[in-house]
Amino acid sequence: MESTTLLSRPLALARRDPYVARLFVILVTLVAFFLIVRTDNFLSFGTWQSMGVQFPEFGLMALGVMITMITGGIDLSVVGIANMTSIAAASIMLSMVPPDASGGQATVGILVAVAVSLVTGALAGAFNGFLVSVVKIPAILVTLGTLELFTGIAIIITAGKPLSGLPALYGQTFGARLFGVVPVPLLIFVVVAIAMGVVMHKMSFGSKLYMLGTNATAARFSGLHSARLLIQTYTISGVCAAIAGLVLLANYNSAKADYGVAYTLLTVLIVVLGGVDPNGGKGKLLGVVLAIVILQILSSGLNMFPAISNFYRPLIYGGVLLVVISISEGKGRFWKRLNTRKKTKEEVVVS
């Protein structure tokens, strides 16, 4: 009796969204597999903690890509924004906080740097949104262009060299563990993800985004302000990328124009794997979060096999993603067909 009440909610959820349920099964299988073949590593707390420090880098970027893809667009410039904003933050810290600065001076410097990086990210995102919605260039071209543009700005500012020598306080803050357990980057990711969930599912803004992504013409004919909505969407994505940039800055303890270049396509693949329709209008936050975690566990798991050289990593990533997507897409369509058939029957009965 107790087990049914315990399972009834997850089961209802799974029925309502079989795709997310399937991602969950993949996640559990993956963890179980690594627990069996690399028991010691995967039972160690440190493994999980280091994962919690790493995945927020691309996880935060993926959240931004997700929200643009729900409107039917895409954001390929997240890595460019992250590097440009982290370089801006690093430059400010380096100039405002001399090596012999007091604790108070360092705090002020860091806060200003963080604020500037977030504002820069927002402006960069708004610029993307402006080009997509007002100038009406396809998002894939706009953000491919701005990826180069932002990276170019970053290269010019730094002359291609890393900026290091950040105040120790910055690294200590991001390197801290909440209650001695939860790494700060993970905490940041959780907070941003929850905020994103509220925006998408509790605010009318999110509701409008789904409508816009489903049918932009009908949305316009219903009086939605699509240009404003798109600018806001890309601004949110820019801010997410800037936060990711701050995490990158702490993890590398330096800023450089070409950190995380592999993340551009990785984030797109994560979002698609998470069940977001590249044509817009469909997709859930939960699916994307699961996809982020799956990718991180896969990556950490592979690290524990010294025999598998890092050269194999892109091959394994690509392969796993393609396999998962084709299985899920195939089944997804199968499920959908089954569901619509049931519904048309119901509808006939009703009418």
Added chain:
Amino acid sequence: MVETVISVRDLSKSFAGVKALDGVNLEIRAGEIHCLAGENGSGKSTLIKVISGVYQPDEGTIELNGTRHDKLTPIEAIRGGVQVIYQDFSIFPNLSVMENLALNHELSQGRKLVNWRRFRTIAKEAIAKINFHVDLDARVGDLSVADKQLVAISRALLHDTKLIIMDEPTTALTNREVEALFRVILDLKSRGIAILFVSHKLGEVFEISERFTIIRNGKLVVTSLPEELDHKKFAHYMTGREVDDVRFEQPETVGEPVLEVEGLGLEGALEDITFTLHAGEVLGITGLLGSGRTELALTLFGLFPTDSGKIRVKGRAVRLGGIRDAIANGIAYVPEDRLTEGLMLERSIADNIVVAELDEFTSPLGMMDSTRRQSEVDRWVADLKIATANAENPVNTLSGGNQQRVVLAKWLATNPDILILNGPTVGVDIGSKSDIHLILQDLARGGMGIIVISDDIPELLQTCRRILILDEGRVTAEVDPDTTTEQELSDLITGAITAGVGV
């Protein structure tokens, strides 16, 4: 003994348990012009697709040129001389006329290399068959609808064609173009080619067909000669009911003007449009396709900036610079194309109902008040009798009539003063059609000003207090439905008579 091109017997076809065709018989003789008529959803398209091999029937036999087929494939149908001209003509708009004409032929011959000289020869031969004069190098996308259609017909004739099926070929044509098309059809007939002409217009059945077949709800109703048909019988065959043309009781007096349009002009589309819409009145606007009726609606909805003229809403001069301006001034628009402009098909019924008034349920912090949203959805589902078990189902699970109610609900929820409907009952079943008419009548009684744009003549006469006729962007007549017959209105629209009737 007349030769039979194709004959189908006891044809049945179901989709997801719904019978689209149910024991249909049809026989088409060589060189015959046969009209196939039926309402939307009667099974006309399914029948065409079975004859041309696109769908396999569940039951029944098809005999093509004397050979029996249990299963006809598209290739067998084409080899047997069956060609279909669909409403979209299945042409490549970005290619030239020559390429469009020759491409299929070359492909079917299995040629892998392009020989432009051969292309030109084939194309010339094709247009010569119907005396069609056109620039072979023109891009097909730039041609008029009528010329596109002739390209499609020429292309169909490149094969050894015995039967051409035309799916509602006159829908987008002007009167003169329809006449030209009819001449082509008669020419084809004289060369022994049979035509299956799909239509739901009585006038066309009379004018062109030698025999007609009417189907309804997938069943054959009658196959007969046009001489035995009159308007009342036709409507009865099509709808299965005795259609009573009861006019709405129009109010003796109407309220204050809600919308005054004066000298409205729009480059290349509208010229000097002047009219007044009163509260509590249903005003009809009609005209041929391209007469400016849709442009007028979209201008009033803020989509096109006007070049000249004034628009006053409730006596106040307004500038409609965008859809949001129009909505803010209490103007609502039910679009012509429900599927692309009216609905977000994959989203829920509830989402589609509340989309235009989302800001009403939003707290200053942007949070949605889901309780109020739910009560609003419940209210409209009940008020407009939207047939659904659950308003969270996607709107594409609904029938056309119920989808149109969702679009109506979306706009009524914004509490408009002026409701503009473009083709309010296109693709809607008859039951829903009369329900929608009743809803409109109620709304007018409640004091709303309503504009119905339609080319459905009975609908206009039945619902409107006055009807404006547009031609080439100008108002050419205003008629009083009480003193106008269907024939008179039809003649006025097509320009057969120009003087005002019953003005």
